[in-house]
Amino acid sequence: MNEQEFQQRLSELMNQIEELPGPARQTLEKLATDTRTRHEKMRRTVGELQESLDYLRLSVKYLVFDLEATRRENQYLRRLIENDSKRDEG
Numbered sequence: 546m547n548e549q550e551f552q553q554r555l556s557e558l559m560n561q562i563e564e565l566p567g568p569a570r571q572t573l574e575k576l577a578t579d580t581r582t583r584h585e586k587m588r589r590t591v592g593e594l595q596e597s598l599d600y601l602r603l604s605v606k607y608l609v610f611d612l613e614a615t616r617r618e619n620q621y622l623r624r625l626i627e628n629d630s631k632r633d634e635g
Contacts, residue, residue: 548588551584555577555580555581555584558577559574559577562574562577
């Protein structure tokens with residue numbers, strides 16, 4: 546069920562609840578309102594989680610890039626040291 550369908554069904558439910566007699570209506574209205582509130586909170590939380598995951602993915606990409614660059618630099622420096630030591634020996 547997508548967001549639009551959920552909101553539509555919840556609105557339909559609220560309309561049906563309004564037609565009920567007093568005591569039952571009050572109880573069900575509170576439950577429906579609580580459901581809407583919880584759904585909004587959950588939607589915000591999921592959005593925040595998605596943002597956090599996006600940030601984490603980007604951070605991992607930067608870390609992998611940095612690791613690869615460090616490996617390339619290490620290889621280059623090792624070759625320089627090897628060439629320098631061969632020159633000193635020769």
